[in-house]
Amino acid sequence: MDLVTITVFLLVSTVAIGKGSDWFTDSLIPIARKLGVSGVSVGLILVSVAVSLPEILVAGYGALKGHPDLSLGVALGSIICNIGLMTGISALVRPLKVHTHVILRDGVFSVVAPILVFAVASEGELTRFEGLAFMLLFIPYVINVFLQEKLASKFQKQKDFKDIEMKLNLLGFDVGKLKSGWMSFFLGIGLLILGAQFFTNTIIQIVNQFAANELIIGLTIGAIGPSIPNILAAYKATKKGMGDVAVSETLGSNIFTLLVTMGFLAFLSPIKISERWIYFEIPVMIIMSLMLLVFMTTRKTISKVEGSILLGSYLLVLFLQIFIFK
16 A cells, blocks of 8 residues: 555544544433433443543454554553543633643553553563453442532532533534434444444554554554544533543543553453553653643643643654654
8 A cells, every 4th residue: 555545444444443433422311311410420431431442452353463562552542641632722712721630530540550560560461350440440440430429519510411412412523423322322432343343454454564663653652643633622621611521531541441441451361561651651641641740730720831841742753753862
């Protein structure tokens, strides 16, 4: 394939992923409404799964095709992308207010999880047992979400419920909306799977045809492509004055990706961790997660300046990955 064909394939598959996400998340809205303010916790978990699903499918399919480094790049790269692009760009549009319960519910976990990944990865391999342990570690996060809901006021529960509906409404591309229901669910899942396969096959073709580094392709193209629908959703929410949606979407997706997606990948097949990951990518992920937590807790607002720092840090990391540590 020439470069033009590859670009077209990437665009088509990204649109398929975005449209699939749109129809799939639309089908979850009736479920969220039935849960109402009494099921905010379940709704939050649903959103975390929905936001992370494109990355899970791309990373999982890459692992099944025998490209674990590519899959790992997609998973970890999407976390750095979420912080730098999704939160950074949103903060540049409008300062993002962050509520205390979001910091307590998601902020601390979003830093602890990458530190745990670093501790385990420093041994040079993620085993099936460690992958299972990562997935089980998602349970304490779920328990924390339920405990936070119990402590929340009725007003806060109503606000959280509106945020859930907003996130589900905004995820994916707006063109070609379907009525929420089983049809949108099955069409969404089907299009997501096809788009993820098409996208993964294309980036594998890039690796094979141009002898590109799997890690680099996963961290850049592989991570950014499936994240585009989420970045657009965060941008649209911020424009509507709901900047906290962008922050909670980033945190929830990152926690799910680190514990469940990483765990699932290692459970499928043990992952070898190169020294580069231990000395650069994973520490960068920890530093950016800490930066985000500090920005959130200082004034409970991520300012435009702080957003530009997050975006600038991401662009610097991208430059180093492509041109220095290639």
